[in-house]
Amino acid sequence: MKRGKGLTFVGDSRIQKYEKPKLNRDYSEFPGRTEEFYPDFLLKEWVTGSVFLIGFLCLTVADPAPLERIADPTDTGYIPLPDWYFLFLYQILKYSYASGPFNIIGAIVIPGLGVGALLLAPWLDNNKERLWSKRPVASAMMLISFAIIFYTTWESVAYHDWETQNQQGEIVFSNLDTEDPVYQNLIKTNCTSCHGGELTGASGPNLVEADLAPETVQAFVENGSGDMPAFKDQLSDDEIKQISEFVANLEETSEDE
Known part of the structure; x- marks a missing residue:
């Protein structure tokens, strides 16, 4: 501990004297590494969000979401189809080991294992390396999951009867009187x-x-x-x-x- 100059005695304690008040450090001390939240960082976020929003709106206008007839709970022949990001689960339910008497396996057990593995990922691989090749457990889980989701999604799209799917939801106007x-x-x-x-x-x-x-x-x-x-x-x-x-x-x- 330094003695004399630069020290101030306060009771029995000695603390180092600061010539400047304790203020937040200037960003200029870290050139190229930090930036002000407002307006620099926030402006970049706004610009990025605007680009994606405009792109999404353009896709919506170019290819609008299909509109089907009013949902009818009495229509037991209607085959519902989930959105594209759930098609892999829809495809799994078509396999013999995950449908019929084994439906609970496809509906609960397999998705539950996937969610459980995701929750346990931090404990399954606590390696601090950031290079994917040095994290075999995490990399293997990611690649296997991606391969399963990609294959089942592709198989669901490739072998689905899209003609029947489109016809069953087609809006048809008729003189049907449901109150008759x-x-x-x-x-x-x-x-x-x-x-x-x-x-x-x-x-x-x-x-x-x-x-x-x-x-x-x-x-x-x-x-x-x-x-x-x-x-x-x-x-x-x-x-x-x-x-x-x-x-x-x-x-x-x-x-x-």
Whole structure:
């Protein structure tokens, strides 16, 4: 400890005397390493955010999000599709070991292992090296995760029936009257699970565009066709006739009507 000059005695303690008050250090002391938060750093953040926002708006205008018909919870034939960043999970649910009786594996176990590995990453690899080649555990986890997500996303896109996907959500305007007693009591109970809530098609064909005669509809309902079961033993002749006339009178209309 220095004695004499530069020391000030305060009681029994000796502290070094400062010629200047303790102020924040000037940024000029660290040229090229620091910058003021306002306006320098904040301006750069604003400019960067503006560039991405403008780019996103341009993409939205050039390729707007698809608009499908109103969601119908009674349409059990509709096949929902998640956004692109969840397609890898959607694809995993298609594999035999992660679907059906093993659905809990694809829906809970596999995603849970992924999230658990992410949470445990700091403890699985506490190496202080910053070069990826010197951090084998972290690098291997990252590469394996990327490979799995990339492959399953690509497979989901490549083998998905996009034509059916687009058709099932297509907006079709028709003269369908959902308040009609025939629709409420017969159509909604027996037809919408396959043909959709607006009868515009799901796992079954589009009945609005079919332009069928009452006799043809009656034959289909009574005897079935292909995957369509016969309803002759479930419905009375009068109920089948009402359904046939209702479906035969369906027709497409323009948006302005």
